[in-house]
Amino acid sequence: MQERYAHKADPDEPGRWLVYDAKLLAAGGGLLVVERGLTEVGAKVVAQWFNDMNRGVPFVPPRV
Numbered sequence: 017m018q019e020r021y022a023h024k025a026d027p028d029e030p031g032r033w034l035v036y037d038a039k040l041l042a043a044g045g046g047l048l049v050v051e052r053g054l055t056e057v058g059a060k061v062v063a064q065w066f067n068d069m070n071r072g073v074p075f076v077p078p079r080v
Contacts, residue, residue: 018038019038019067020039021038021063021066021067022038023059023060024059032053032054033059034052034053035051036048036049036050037050
């Protein structure tokens with residue numbers, strides 16, 4: 017199963033990453049960027065968070 021959101025290097029900002037709607041892009045709908053200007057690690061975390069929300073996984077903030 018393909019995840020809805022994915023991340024890749026931002027072609028407009030060298031060294032930065034973006035999160036985009038992968039299913040829309042695969043269906044030929046174009047690139048819909050949902051977040052940009054991130055580090056690679058930040059983009060991975062944000063993409064996973066969006067995918068979890070899409071599956072209905074509740075957000076539980078970390079305890080400090």
